Amino acid sequence: MHTELYYFSGTGNTYYIAKKIANSFPDSKLIAIGSLDLELPIKTDAQNIGILFPVYFYDAPKIVKRFLEKIELSNNPYVFLIANYGGGAGNALANCVTILKSRHIEVSTTMSFTLPDNSIIFPTPEEKMTPMLEKADHEIEKAIHALQNQEQSDLPSKKLGAHLVSKLMLKYSTDYLGFNALKISEDKCTNCGLCSKICPVNNIATSATYPQMNHNCEMCFACLHHCPEEAIRFKHMKPKTNYQYTNPNVKLKELLQI
Numbered sequence: 001m002h003t004e005l006y007y008f009s010g011t012g013n014t015y016y017i018a019k020k021i022a023n024s025f026p027d028s029k030l031i032a033i034g035s036l037d038l039e040l041p042i043k044t045d046a047q048n049i050g051i052l053f054p055v056y057f058y059d060a061p062k063i064v065k066r067f068l069e070k071i072e073l074s075n076n077p078y079v080f081l082i083a084n085y086g087g088g089a090g091n092a093l094a095n096c097v098t099i100l101k102s103r104h105i106e107v108s109t110t111m112s113f114t115l116p117d118n119s120i121i122f123p124t125p126e127e128k129m130t131p132m133l134e135k136a137d138h139e140i141e142k143a144i145h146a147l148q149n150q151e152q153s154d155l156p157s158k159k160l161g162a163h164l165v166s167k168l169m170l171k172y173s174t175d176y177l178g179f180n181a182l183k184i185s186e187d188k189c190t191n192c193g194l195c196s197k198i199c200p201v202n203n204i205a206t207s208a209t210y211p212q213m214n215h216n217c218e219m220c221f222a223c224l225h226h227c228p229e230e231a232i233r234f235k236h237m238k239p240k241t242n243y244q245y246t247n248p249n250v251k252l253k254e255l256l257q258i
């Protein structure tokens, strides 16, 4: 049975879950959503399909929702959605289920895991990292067993409160904090080019002087967390800490393959 795992990941948490699942299904393929041409239909005849993503503002990332509008399935596959987040998933999974339902695609099960938060404003304390990663690891193992048995589960439904909080968080974080307008500090940047290579949506162009941010940011913060000089910050907000996080079980070269 052929398995395809479509994922979007900035700092490796989602990639880590996808990798663990891929390692447990013999004929499986990891596919980065950022590498797909979403102007075209994404056709697949896989019998097992996983879609994995981080939660942003109690919702799924924009690119994941665009992907859900484009995927075309055949053979009535087993479809599962997996979200991961630092504190709360809000309507992220429910919104994805709704998009797929409107396209007559039935989701068999949804799952979610808590992993260290990469959103900068809610940094996960150092001492909580290891227990959190170990707990998630254990839960992912159990989830893999359920997926191998093609278990079904009740699907989440949308909550009005989470919807309102999501809209507020998104507006505050973009209009006020500048989450989608990251800035490269020219004093610190050494023009090493890593930010451009690590961006999963190719939003950072290289130049002879400094990398240039384009206008297609998904707010994954891969560039900010990987920058060796800590030269990437929000346009409007100075974070209190120099918090940088990347999943310790994922190597840089794995994320660069995305």
Ligand SMILES: Cc1cc2nc3c(=O)[nH]c(=O)nc-3n(C[C@H](O)[C@H](O)[C@H](O)COP(=O)(O)O)c2cc1C
Pocket: 008, 009, 010, 011, 012, 013, 014, 015, 053, 054, 055, 056, 057, 058, 059, 084, 085, 086, 087, 088, 089, 090, 115, 116, 117, 118, 119, 179, 219, 220, 221, 247
């Ligand atoms: C822009 C942004 C918004 C986020 N919003 C939420 C949120 O609403 N709830 C939450 O629990 N975590 C939130 N997070 C944390 C991520 O969901 C979490 O760290 C996730 O594991 C990151 O996955 P990745 O390493 O694959 O990129 C947010 C992170 C970012 C960058």
